[in-house]
Amino acid sequence: MLVLNTLFPLFFLLLLGRGLKQYGMTDDRFLAISDRLVYYVFFPVLLFWKIGSSTPDQGVNTGLCLAGLSGVFLAFAASLAAIQYARISPFQAGSFCQACFRFNTYIGMALVLAVLGEEGVRHFGILAGVVIPVINVLSVSVLVWYSGGNPSIRANLRYFVRALVSNPLIIGCVAGFLFSRSELGFPVFVRNSFSLMTSVTLPLALISIGGSLRFKGLAEHARVSLLAAGIKLVFLPVTGFLLLKGFQVTGPAFVAGMIFFSLPASTAIYVLSGQLNSDTQLASGAIMISTLLSFVPLSLVLLI
DSSP: OHHHHHHHHHHHHHHHHHHHHHHHOHHHHHHHHHHHIIIIHHHHHHHHHHHHOOOGOOOOOHHHHHHHHHHHHHHHHHHHHHHHHOOOOOHHHHHHHHHHHHHHHHHHHHHHHHHHHHHHHHHHHHEEEEEEEHHHHHHHHHHHHTTTTOOHHHHHHHHHHHHHHHHHHHHOOOOOHHHHHHHHOOOOOHHHHHHHHHHHHHHHHHHHHHHOOOOOOTTTTHHHHHHHIIIIIIIHHHHHHHHHHHOOOHHHHHHHHHHTTTTBOTTHHHHHHHTTTOHHHHHHHHHHHHHHTTTTHHHHHHHO
């Protein structure tokens, strides 16, 4: 019942988002506006509030962050090996590689909040803030490389710094962590305002994700999409489990880490692939398959 009670609401909202789009109650413009509101306003505020409400002695779980970064680099290496040995074309390589390690932050946060509460949000938020800039740099590097460009170390470093200082999710995490160290605390009227404001965040994000899911290219790119899903939903959770044990991560931080390693691919893959001349149909198929199959590893995490 734990799995059903926890995962069903998430997948129900995804299906609701798909149904609303299918019957014309939402459209691409609405979904684009929703994405911007969630990404730039509601989600950063949610992270700031939840992390800022933690006590100063809780700090950052270094082992969790190191395990998360290590897992991302290993999945990235596995994707490069698969590109070479599975004969994935340069046009598909960027989309495929991203599908192996980019994670859906919104589904992760919704699940962590449901299972672990505010303590889990703090762990997951800090972990996301650490790995997101690295993931962005790896994604852009492989997309540019396989498009025939020449990503220099200086260009990658410049992109890394820009991603670090301008990402609203990272800003929300850092601001919340610094506020928690100040020991000021939130007045009741501020907490109530944040509670009311952020209550829309995760439902709106999940409905928007569901509306953005595309079946286009699913059958044509099934083999490559399944290979990406294998790395994202089998290789990464197993590797992540070993890394978390190796770095001696326990308790809620361990559960938050395993949820992170078991998440489906991010819908941002489609947007970035389109911007940097990679296969958007493969991106759509990989996102769809990853989202559908993620029920299995996420269920196992909740059971374990």
